[in-house]
Amino acid sequence: MWNIQLFKLNFDDLEREAAAQVVEGGWLTMGERILGFESTFSDYLGGDTKCVAVSNGTAALHMALLALDVEAEDEVIIPALTFVADANVVQMVGAKPVLADCRSLSDWNVSAESIKKCITSRTKAVIVVHYAGFPCDMPAIAELCREYGIHLIEDVAHAPGASVGGRNCGTWGDISCFSFFSNKNLSIGEGGMVATQDEGxxxxxxxxxxxxxxxxxxxxxxxxxxxxxxxxxxxxxxMDEIRAAIGLVQLDKLPAGNARRAKLTARYRANLVNSPVTIPFDVMLPDSVSAYHILPVLLPEEVDRVKVIEALKQKGIQSSIHYPPFWSFSAYEGYFDPADTPVAAEICARELTLPLFPSLTIDEVDSVTSALLEALV
Known part of the structure; x- marks a missing residue:
């Protein structure tokens, strides 16, 4: 159906052989490959980080809240611009999710300032998300959480391999949570990792x-x-042994895959410069490295996004939205007021995600941007 997909797996015979070896070995549940994946991932993050492989990223978030004793009557600050899992897990432990706004229309992450505005006497934890793979200002956010005695959880689903201040995303929080869902930079289908530097x-x-x-x-x-x-x-x-085996292969491919994503993102930026479409994070935090997970753009205010998506579809180009706002979901109807997070509300209304994956070609990037600009005429 699609000439250019939103995402393609970065798989080859190495993943196939890794899975086959597990099947041939006859041990499928947690075993030596799980231990190897946890150990190798810990080494990759660096420091004294210890990792626990889990079934998916949402499980990782749920476990983080449970391990930090977040419970009923507590409040957990989360980004207004994120996947619904961050709100769902807070609700599932009986706590209240509180939305922090994006910094600006060019920096879509939460900031220490936006988090501070949400802190109350009931705030137990903060969940930060490194949106699209671009690191949050972790030095400032970590210092804020220390000042107020609040637990810090990193949702690193978008950002394996990203860093700020020479320190990997996933090593700043009390607990950090990774997702290895099919569309992630490190893909194993379903799976995740929980990381901490605290032995207890x-x-x-x-x-x-x-x-x-x-x-x-x-x-x-x-x-x-x-x-x-x-x-x-x-x-x-x-997590099972097959996914851990594939994860080890994918982890080895991650640096090259992220580097390729960076080159493709640079081409998108070059193609869209001086156009009515903008790409966020044009100015990154000092001493930071992105994982370039997705390619989000901000459409002009007057543009009908649905028509743009349909125009791209007619040319065989897949696109998506990251993310529909919480207040648009039936489960959260009346729960959040978009006026409380106006920057995120505007982004949610105008955001469009374009194809990005390591095997995407420069010619395909050019085709996508040409089709996008044609759709705006």
Whole structure:
């Protein structure tokens, strides 16, 4: 259907062989490849980071809130511009999500200033999202959270490989959460990772992932344990060996994939300069590196976005919206007032996401931008 898809997997025979080896080995549940993926990902993030592989990014966020004892009557500040999972998990633990606005129409991340405006006596935690792979101002946000004694959770779904101040995104928060969904820079279908530098939180996250059990099935299979204790109530948010094996291959490809995304993004910017379409984050934070997860643009105010999407579709070009606002969903009807976050409200009304993935060609980028500008005439 599509001549140019929104996203394509960066897969080849390496992923196929990695999955086949797991099947041939006969052990599918958490095992040596999970341990290897966690260890390699920890090394990739750097510092004293410890990782727990989980079934998906939403599970990671849910576990983070549980591990930090976020509960009923607490408030959690989240970006007004993000995927609904960030609001859903806060609701699921009985807490109240509070929306922080974007910094500006050129910087779509939350800022320390926008977060500070939302802090009350009931604020227990802040979730930040590095939108499109561009890092938030983590030094300022981390300092704010320390000042107010608030837990900091990083949603790094868009930003594996991004950094600010020479420090990787995913190492600033008390707990950080990654998603490895199919359209992510590191793709394994479903899957995620929870990271922390706190030993006590790392142990608790391990319990939460697997029923609170103190030993793994692999330990009993290997004869290292006979039975197990249950340290606390937990869930089943485990990752399987096939996805961990693919994850190891994808992690090895991540730096080159992100570098390619950067070159493609630069071409988009060059093609759209002096046009009525703008691309956010034209000025990045000092000493920061983006992961270039998606290619979001801001359409002119008077443009009918639906007609633009249809015009691109007629040329076989897939596009998307990142993200529909929370107040547009039935589950959150009347819950949020868009007037409280006016910058995010405007972005949500005018944003359009264009194709971006490592195997996209420069010629295809040129075709997309030409079609987009034609659609605006």
């Amino acid at each position: 939180l790392h142990q608790r996250l391990g319990y939460l992932r697997s029923h609170g059990m103190t030993t793994l099935t692999l330990d009993r299979h290997k004869g290292r344990a006979i039975t197990y204790d249950v340290a606390e109530p937990g869930l089943n948010y485990r």
